[in-house]
Amino acid sequence: MHDHTQDVIHKDTHHNADSNANRNVDSNTRIEARFLVRHAGFSLDVNLDLPGRGVSGLFGHSGSGKTTCLRCVAGLEKPDSGYLRVNGEVWLDSDAGISLPTHKRPLGYVFQEPSLFPHLNVLRNLQFGQKRVPTSQHQVQLEQATALLGIDHLLERMPAGLSGGERQRVGIARALLTSPRLLLMDEPLAALDLKRKREILPYLERLHDELDIPVIYVSHSPEEMARLADHLVVLDGGKVIASGPIADTLSRLDLPAARTDDASVVVEGTAGDFDTAYGLLTVHLPESNSTMRLVHARIATGQRVRLAVKARDVSLTTSDQEGGSILNRLPVTVLEVAPAENPDHVIVRLNAGGTLLLARITRYSSDRLAVVPGQALWAQIKAVSLLT
Numbered sequence: 001m002h003d004h005t006q007d008v009i010h011k012d013t014h015h016n017a018d019s020n021a022n023r024n025v026d027s028n029t030r031i032e033a034r035f036l037v038r039h040a041g042f043s044l045d046v047n048l049d050l051p052g053r054g055v056s057g058l059f060g061h062s063g064s065g066k067t068t069c070l071r072c073v074a075g076l077e078k079p080d081s082g083y084l085r086v087n088g089e090v091w092l093d094s095d096a097g098i099s100l101p102t103h104k105r106p107l108g109y110v111f112q113e114p115s116l117f118p119h120l121n122v123l124r125n126l127q128f129g130q131k132r133v134p135t136s137q138h139q140v141q142l143e144q145a146t147a148l149l150g151i152d153h154l155l156e157r158m159p160a161g162l163s164g165g166e167r168q169r170v171g172i173a174r175a176l177l178t179s180p181r182l183l184l185m186d187e188p189l190a191a192l193d194l195k196r197k198r199e200i201l202p203y204l205e206r207l208h209d210e211l212d213i214p215v216i217y218v219s220h221s222p223e224e225m226a227r228l229a230d231h232l233v234v235l236d237g238g239k240v241i242a243s244g245p246i247a248d249t250l251s252r253l254d255l256p257a258a259r260t261d262d263a264s265v266v267v268e269g270t271a272g273d274f275d276t277a278y279g280l281l282t283v284h285l286p287e288s289n290s291t292m293r294l295v296h297a298r299i300a301t302g303q304r305v306r307l308a309v310k311a312r313d314v315s316l317t318t319s320d321q322e323g324g325s326i327l328n329r330l331p332v333t334v335l336e337v338a339p340a341e342n343p344d345h346v347i348v349r350l351n352a353g354g355t356l357l358l359a360r361i362t363r364y365s366s367d368r369l370a371v372v373p374g375q376a377l378w379a380q381i382k383a384v385s386l387l388t
């Protein structure tokens with residue numbers, strides 16, 4: 001059965017990291033990281049100030065320095081100079097001669113491929129993670145981790161008998177059971193096919209909603225970022241070229257995420273009516289009378305809802321096209337037009353009554369509609385495309 005929780009993040013327990021960040025400038029709820037690393041042919045020179053709660057995404061092209069940055073946070077790589085303070089605790093201060101070794105840093109690290117012990121069943125693999133910390137410091141219980149990741153039924157199985165997605169869920173549960181104060185995830189979905197990715201994303205969303213462990217999440221995928229991250233850092237050539245709230249950063253056309261095939265934005269709204277006969281949920285967008293409808297399980301009216309909308313699922317028309325099958329038609333103003341990575345596509349940044357959207361259309365259609373900034377158009381989004 002399709003799990004609709006993958007499409008919408010229920011916001012009642014969702015930490016809005018950026019508004020927290022603005023309210024709370026206290027360095028005890030921040031992650032401050034400065035690293036200078038020099039390799040032959042590559043240097044990383046970053047100064048990050050991240051919210052101490054929620055998910056911070058690290059995005060950038062291959063070779064931009066994302067993994068090097070995570071390795072410095074984990075203490076697996078020693079920067080030439082650096083400083084790292086995680087929610088008030090200094091893990092690295094090269095000026096003061098402080099550098100906690102990796103095993104003293106209370107963090108969980110999830111890689112593309114989980115390295116489970118092949119001779120231990122799932123339960124023993126999980127217990128191995130748990131034994132690394134004294135019982136008094138256990139913040140995440142075994143039952144909680146297995147329920148969150150949906151792996152209760154796999155406990156007796158051996159790793160070789162698990163699918164890639166199941167193995168990764170066990171790997172994430174094992175990282176959580178070390179009761180980390182920071183979780184590092186380096187492209188945890190990259191080794192999985194699309195179907196498995198979609199299967200695992202809802203579990204990651206649940207972690208985000210239900211556990212209070214800050215996460216630094218590395219990915220090439222704007223869609224994953226739109227689904228999971230609160231804050232986004234964009235790296236290029238070992239430097240930070242942008243850092244800010246997810247909704248603004250993902251939709252910026254001067255940054256690489258918006259120009260990729262997978263460009264996506266975050267739309268936040270509140271749940272409205274639910275049409276039981278058709279399973280359609282209405283979501284009210286802020287600051288306007290606009291609504292979007294999508295196929296979804298019922299959510300309490302007024303609850304905050306977060307949607308990831310892919311640029312390729314948004315089309316543009318010059319007038320409101322009634323009589324078609326597309327349920328979502330929003331009046332929009334063109335803010336900006338830019339070439340996409342694919343030279344025959346363009347990407348259009350839109351204001352839908354205060355909500356930012358991206359539309360990815362052919363260069364041909366852009367010329368035919370004569371798309372220019374300031375133009376009033378209609379954006380169409382199929383309700384079914386909001387499923388995935």
Ligand SMILES: Nc1ncnc2c1ncn2[C@@H]1O[C@H](COP(=O)(O)OP(=O)(O)OP(=O)(O)O)[C@@H](O)[C@H]1O
Binds near residue numbers: 062063064066068069
């Ligand atoms: N130990 C090292 N010695 C020399 N160069 C290195 C070393 N480690 C990483 N690099 C180089 O640093 C650059 C950044 O690598 P890094 O793995 O951090 O990039 P990334 O953004 O994570 O890339 P990808 O998305 O492909 O994983 C690359 O050019 C890599 O070859």
